[in-house]
Amino acid sequence: MIRSPEREALTGCRRVVVKIGSRLLADGPMSRPATIADQIATLRARAIEVVVVSSGAIALGVKRLAMAARPTELPALQAAAAVGQSRLMQHWEAAFGVHGVAIGQVLLTHDDLGDRRRFLSARQTLRALLDHDAVPIINENDTVATEEIKFGDNDQLAALVCNLISADALVILTDVEGVRGADGVRMPIVHDIEREAAPVAGGSTSGVGSGGMASKVGSARIVTRTGVPAIVAPGREQDVLLRVLAGDDIGTLFVPPRGASTLSARKHWIAFGAKPAGKLVVDEGAVRAMKQGGKSLLPAGITAVEGEFDLGDTVAVTSADGIELARGLVAYPAAELRKILGLQSTAIEATLGYKSTDEAIHRDDLVIL
Numbered sequence: 001m002i003r004s005p006e007r008e009a010l011t012g013c014r015r016v017v018v019k020i021g022s023r024l025l026a027d028g029p030m031s032r033p034a035t036i037a038d039q040i041a042t043l044r045a046r047a048i049e050v051v052v053v054s055s056g057a058i059a060l061g062v063k064r065l066a067m068a069a070r071p072t073e074l075p076a077l078q079a080a081a082a083v084g085q086s087r088l089m090q091h092w093e094a095a096f097g098v099h100g101v102a103i104g105q106v107l108l109t110h111d112d113l114g115d116r117r118r119f120l121s122a123r124q125t126l127r128a129l130l131d132h133d134a135v136p137i138i139n140e141n142d143t144v145a146t147e148e149i150k151f152g153d154n155d156q157l158a159a160l161v162c163n164l165i166s167a168d169a170l171v172i173l174t175d176v177e178g179v180r181g182a183d184g185v186r187m188p189i190v191h192d193i194e195r196e197a198a199p200v201a202g203g204s205t206s207g208v209g210s211g212g213m214a215s216k217v218g219s220a221r222i223v224t225r226t227g228v229p230a231i232v233a234p235g236r237e238q239d240v241l242l243r244v245l246a247g248d249d250i251g252t253l254f255v256p257p258r259g260a261s262t263l264s265a266r267k268h269w270i271a272f273g274a275k276p277a278g279k280l281v282v283d284e285g286a287v288r289a290m291k292q293g294g295k296s297l298l299p300a301g302i303t304a305v306e307g308e309f310d311l312g313d314t315v316a317v318t319s320a321d322g323i324e325l326a327r328g329l330v331a332y333p334a335a336e337l338r339k340i341l342g343l344q345s346t347a348i349e350a351t352l353g354y355k356s357t358d359e360a361i362h363r364d365d366l367v368i369l
Contacts, residue, residue, distance in 0.1 A: 006189055006255045007247040010229065013168040015049040015130075016245065019158035019219075023175040024235040025056035025088070032235070036173075037095035039241040040135060044101070048245070049130050051165055053138045053158040054092065060084035085139070092137050102134040107141035113160050114274035114314070123164050130165075159219035162228055163268045170223045171244055172216050173235030178252035179213060190254045193221050197254070220254035222272050227262035230254040263367065271327050271367040276316040278307025278334055280360065287319055290326060291368055296359040297328065299348065302341040309334045317361070326368045328361035 018040070024032050040050045058077060061084025062070055071077055089105055096103050106125065112118045129136045140157055155172060162170050178186045179197050190197045201214040213232075220230035233240050233251030243250050256262065263271060282290075286301025297317060309315055310333045317326040330337065332352075337360060340351050345358035 003247040003249070004189065006229070006253055007249060009247075010169060010231075010245050010253075011247050013048065013245055015051075015165060015167050016043070017051050017053060017158055017162050017165070017167045017170050018241065019053040019154060019170070019172045020055060020235060021154075021172070021174045022055040022059040024173060025054070025059065025091075033091045033095035034098070036235075036241070037092070037099060037101070039239060041096075041099040041101060042242060043245065044133075044135075051126065051130070051136045051138065051161060051167070052092075053154050053161055054088060055139070055154045057081045057084040057088045057139055060087045088139070089137065096135060102132070104129045104134045104136050106136050106138045108138060108157065109141050110275055112141075113164070113269075116269070119164070119269060119273060126161075126165050155215040155219040156222070159222035159230075160273060162223045163226060163265055163273070166265065167223075167228060169228060169245075170219065170230040171241060172219065172230065172232045173240065174216065174232060175235065176213070177234045178232050178250075179217065187252050188249055190220070190252060191257065193217060193224070193254060197252075217254075222268075224254055224256040225263050225271070226265070226268050227256045229256065267367045270314060270329060270365065271369065274314040276307075276327060277309035277313040278305065278315045278330075280305060280315055280317050280330075280337070281320060282317055282325075283320070287325060290317070290363075290366065294363060296363040297326075297361040297366060298345055298358065299337065299340040299343050299360050300345070302337065302360060305334055305337045305341060307334060315361075317366075324369060326366055328366035330361055331357045331359055331365075 018036070020032070020036060043050055058070065058080045061080030061082065064083050064087060065080060067080065071080065092103055108122065112122055126136050138157065138161060140154055158170060158172065179190065179201065181187050182200055187196065197217045201217040216232050220232070223230045231244050231251050231253050233244050237243070237250065240250065280297070280302050281304035282297065282301045283303050286297060289295040289301065290297060303320065309330060311331065312329055314327055315330050316324050317328060318324050332340070336352055340348050343351060348358070349355040
């Protein structure tokens with residue numbers, strides 16, 4: 001069988017994040033974890049480490065509580081998650097128990113990965129689980145998560161977990177064959193997400209999960225920024241994981257852009273790990289300096305400061321027309337930036353009474369999106 005070079009590269013993966021969608025587990029909660037666990041056991045025998053990001057807690061809770069449909073109110077969602085989480089882990093425990101493999105449940109919120117200290121703590125925990133030959137089973141902590149600290153769906157969580165553990169690939173298992181083009185035909189490989197996949201990706205229509213193809217494409221966008229490929233593949237296909245990592249033409253493979261610089265783990269965390277605590281609006285001169293010159297953002301280029309944030313918080317940087325251009329860690333709190341916006345760096349000390357740095361965001365703490 002002749003494989004493309006992009007597919008062939010998947011055969012060298014040694015650490016993989018596998019995300020399983022709610023629809024797959026809701027339709028077959030007893031059998032699906034077993035088939036996935038069988039494949040992961042085979043991969044482990046080949047010295048391939050696997051971390052599972054599993055949806056399904058809310059869907060299983062909805063079924064157990066005999067709800068007519070997935071609720072929209074947060075308390076009802078949290079109740080369903082509380083009931084469904086234990087049932088989900090029972091399924092995974094039974095599936096991996098056949099192979100004598102231990103599992104470890106890890107529940108995360110966006111706040112856990114948005115805080116640098118907790119991010120590093122989560123990384124160490126996952127590393128310890130893998131070192132002890134356990135399979136981490138990760139899910140968003142829906143039981144306690146509020147709208148402010150939610151990921152929104154486990155596709156985004158899976159993408160961030162890739163950065164957390166320095167994975168070689170992200171495999172998203174879903175209930176469709178992959179991304180379909182405007183003609184309805186599966187797209188085997190996507191090189192340019194914005195031109196090829198984003199225009200044809202739709203939201204969730206199942207009423208079971210919260211994602212949809214747009215969410216999966218968004219996750220592929222996140223991981224490819226670090227040079228990591230992502231694959232959206234049909235979870236009901238026999239041996240789908242083994243076939244994907246053998247380089248077979250199955251699903252849709254998103255490859256990192258050719259010639260594009262990739263983000264370090266730290267800059268990836270700045271760009272995607274933390275939700276912005278505020279916003280800085282900048283002028284055209286600042287836009288050019290950041291995007292074309294690779295420069296820091298100076299107070300002189302800021303025209304407005306929105307929100308309340310502290311020194312070191314993540315903020316969004318937008319143009320005057322509201323387009324988000326970058327994210328970064330601010331060197332001054334919001335109240336002080338309001339006093340020095342539009343000023344030259346030489347005027348900072350006279351205005352604030354001190355100067356810690358010339359920049360509002362240093363280029364080492366700035367990521368162009």
